[in-house]
Amino acid sequence: MAPKLSPKPIRFRFPDSDLEKLQRQLDDTLLPEEELVEDAGWKYGTDLSKLKQLVEDWKRGDAVDAFGKNTGPGGGVSAWWRKVEERINRYPHYIAEIEGVQVHYQVARSPETDAIPLIFSHGWPGSFFEADLLLDKLTRPDVSGRSFHVVVPSLIGYGLSGKPPKQGWSLEDTARLFDKLMTEVLGFQTYAAHGGDWGYTITRLLARYDACTAYHTNFLVPNIPTYALPVMGLAKMGYSSITDRLLPYIFDARDVNLLKRGLEYMSVGSGYYQIQATKPATVGYALYDSPVGILSYLLEKFREWSDRRAPAFQPAGQGEQSSGMTDENILISATIYYLTKSTHTSFLPYYESGYLFDKFAKDRTFTAPARKKPFGHSRFPWELAGSPKPWIGRLDVNLKSLKEHDYGGHFAALDNPNALSSDLREFFTAHF
Structure with a gap:
């Protein structure tokens, strides 16, 4: 079949002015000195210490991954991002x-x-x-x-x-x-x-x-059958101990893990879905031109939905070395959203x-x-x-x-x- 439409070749590259603005915004970042509450960690959302570390790596252009490898030239955002664009x-x-x-x-x-x-x-x-x-x-x-x-x-x-x-x-x-x-x-x-x-x-x-x-x-x-709804309902109402005892009699260990992950998602991990499915513009406009806001919002999802053994979520030098869930790749993802100004429109499928x-x-x-x-x-x-x-x-x-x-x-x-x-x-x- 011969092509009917002619595409235009492009380079995935952004102007110096965009990168200079990103550098200024990162340099001017103000984050809380203390966690939301003592020992909050990831329980209340994005971990403040991890966010601060990534922001520092981002603005220095010095993204050091979890294996201690310096993946950026250390010359600020522009020098780092030009290397990323080559990749x-x-x-x-x-x-x-x-x-x-x-x-x-x-x-x-x-x-x-x-x-x-x-x-x-x-x-x-x-x-x-x-x-x-x-x-x-x-x-x-x-x-x-x-x-x-x-x-x-x-x-x-x-x-x-x-x-x-x-x-x-x-x-x-x-x-x-x-x-x-x-x-x-x-x-x-x-x-x-x-x-x-x-x-x-x-x-x-x-x-x-x-x-x-x-x-x-x-x-x-999952397309949940009617007969399973009572078991799912018990967990959603807070009776997870009953569900934990019942599920292994019905499913193998891998199936049980997926179901429990889904129940956890519904109870403490799906708030973003309700926001983006009902009022996507509100949070979309708030994040539109906020690089650290975008990073904070995305970082929590990358952590919650990825294997916790990934390099980005382990101490430096540790983590599963075959994984690409690294600090740098998370920063690349956040930078793409920021530079393309697409955070707000990315929410529309939920709506x-x-x-x-x-x-x-x-x-x-x-x-x-x-x-x-x-x-x-x-x-x-x-x-x-x-x-x-x-x-x-x-x-x-x-x-x-x-x-x-x-x-x-x-x-x-x-x-x-x-x-x-x-x-x-x-x-x-x-x-x-």
């Missing part, structure tokens, strides 16, 4: 206009002629950068399976993609543009799809299109697309186009919530592969890129 631009970036909406995407191509076109959809508080540690792995030929042409777009309202053009723009609209990106812009006749968080939703939506022939996720929103969870759970007509297509799933222990194995069939998917891992969390592509890249290669080699 980000090692694979080309483009802007395409689809249905009048600007779509930013990165393409990492394999030299192999039979490489599989794979679209990677990120979520919140992620960005296209979430896939960074997968690109070198998946584009290189491997004796264990085929390689990939990896396409990583920024969701509409994120990064350099345009904001939603109207009220009511949902992830269904974004998925439609992404299908056109793969077929009409890039000219692929067929493609594979992967995603987590909101990228899970987009991936399931892409699977409804003919050109998407197989799909994979590292997140599954406009929450209905999709019910459609996937209850509308068999809606899920029918993907019903027979191969589906693969990778599970990580620090996922914020998940579906027990006996419930996966309720999601109307044709599950062909379920991989369990002992390390990793919600941001699997950063937290455990080795495992996720291996799973993707194995699954799509067998089923694309």
Whole structure:
């Protein structure tokens, strides 16, 4: 299929004036001298000492990761960020206009002629950068399976993609543009799809299109059966001790862990969802031009939803060395939100697309186009919530592969890129 739309090549690069402003704002940062309450730690939200450490690293351009390696030149924000841009631009970036909406995407191509076109959809508080540690792995030929042409777009309202053009723009609209990106812009006749968080939703939506022939996720929103609601309700009402005793009689240890993670998320971790799903502008405008505000807001999510053994959350020199959840990568994520001025619009899927969870759970007509297509799933222990194995069939998917891992969390592509890249290669080699 010949491409119908011509993209514009770009460099992912920001003006000196933007970086100079960021430096001034970081230099002028004023944070509390003492914690919210004594020994607050992470219990009340973002840990003040960790936030202060990251702000100091950020403004010095001296991001020292948890292994003691100096990852920045120490010349301030500008010198550090120019090094980051070199890393980000090692694979080309483009802007395409689809249905009048600007779509930013990165393409990492394999030299192999039979490489599989794979679209990677990120979520919140992620960005296209979430896939960074997968690109070198998946584009290189491997004796264990085929390689990939990896396409990583920024969701509409994120990064350099345009904001939603109207009220009511949902992830269904974004998925439609992404299908056109793969077929009409890039000219692929067929493609594979992967995603987590909101990228899970987009991936399931892409699977409804003919050109998407197989799909994979590292997140599954559980469709809770009626018989399980009393048990879930007991935990939500504070009777978690009863739930803790009951669940091991029903599920294996990995399923119990995912359910308990989900219950914890609902009780103490989902307040942001209610805010962003009801009044996204209020907090969005407050964070729009506040680099430390953005970092504080995102940092808590990166910590809560990632494996606690990650380098960013362990003493210097410790932590899982294969993990990309490092101080520097967290700062890169926050800087992308700040420089692209997309924090407020990144909240819109919560307001406009929450209905999709019910459609996937209850509308068999809606899920029918993907019903027979191969589906693969990778599970990580620090996922914020998940579906027990006996419930996966309720999601109307044709599950062909379920991989369990002992390390990793919600941001699997950063937290455990080795495992996720291996799973993707194995699954799509067998089923694309």
